[in-house]
Amino acid sequence: MDRREFLMGTAAVAVLATMGGAMFGNAKAAPEGEKFEITKSEEEWKRVLSPAAYNVLREHGTERAGSSPLNAEKREGLFRCAGCELPVYSSETKFESGTGWPSFWAPIPHAVSTSTDRKFFMTRTEVHCRRCGGHLGHVFDDGPPPTGKRYCMNGVAMTFHAGDTA
Numbered sequence: 119m120d121r122r123e124f125l126m127g128t129a130a131v132a133v134l135a136t137m138g139g140a141m142f143g144n145a146k147a148a149p150e151g152e153k154f155e156i157t158k159s160e161e162e163w164k165r166v167l168s169p170a171a172y173n174v175l176r177e178h179g180t181e182r183a184g185s186s187p188l189n190a191e192k193r194e195g196l197f198r199c200a201g202c203e204l205p206v207y208s209s210e211t212k213f214e215s216g217t218g219w220p221s222f223w224a225p226i227p228h229a230v231s232t233s234t235d236r237k238f239f240m241t242r243t244e245v246h247c248r249r250c251g252g253h254l255g256h257v258f259d260d261g262p263p264p265t266g267k268r269y270c271m272n273g274v275a276m277t278f279h280a281g282d283t284a
Contacts, residue, residue: 152231152233152251154248154249154250154251155249155250156201156202156249156250157250158250160176163175163176163201166201167200167201168274170274171200171201171274171275174252174253174272174274174275175199175200175201175247175250175252175253175254175275176201176252176253177253178235178237178244178253179253179272180255180272181219181272181273181274183217183218183219184218185218185273186219186220186272186273186274187273188220188273188276188278189218189219189220189273191209191212191220191278192209193209193278193280193281194209194210194280194281195208195209195278195279195280195281195282196208196209196226196278196279196282196283197209197212197220197222197271197276197277197278197279198276198277198278198279199247199249199250199252199254199275199276199277200252200274200275200276200277201247201250201252201275202247202249202250202252203277204229204247204248204249204250205226205229205282206225206226206229206230206247206254206276207220207222207225207226207229207269207271207276208222208226208283211223211224211225213261213262215261215268215270217268217270219255219270219271219272219273220270220271220273220276221261221268221269221270221271222268222269222271223261223262223263223264223265223266223267223268223269224265224267224269225245225269228248229247229248230245230246230247230248230254230269231245231246231247231248232244232245232246232257233246235256242256242258243256243257243258244256245257245269245271252275253272253275254271254272254275254276255269255270255271255272255275256269256270257269257270258270
């Protein structure tokens with residue numbers, strides 16, 4: 119290998135590494151700079167969450183479409199953050215989006231926060247629990263009235279409590 123091949127190879131590796139970071143992002147528990155009421159070490163989160171919930175809430179993963187029983191949940195009640203049990207969505211705002219994930223047209227007031235997600239070569243609005251910073255899903259502008267929003271949530275990031283009210 120001569121010097122030119124070495125430099126071309128090094129440049130290619132640098133470009134691929136940059137693309138990988140832009141595509142997959144860095145796994146982090148919560149948006150940078152935000153302070154949360156409930157904080158735990160990663161080891162503590164791993165002890166209290168299932169591996170699937172940890173992947174979504176703390177590493178910004180996504181569950182497989184159609185895999186959550188909460189997608190078919192039709193009873194009245196509250197959907198709570200699986201990390202801290204804060205009520206985040208009411209069954210009153212749930213709708214069938216056809217996406218395979220539980221969808222809502224609005225969160226409970228002051229329950230969630232949003233941040234910009236630039237993974238996978240696109241810009242989306244990430245939704246996270248305002249109390250513990252856990253990643254819940256994303257919000258899109260293709261939902262039903264009255265808000266026109268579709269809060270597309272990971273079921274594993276929430277628990278459901280039938281009969282609860284906000």
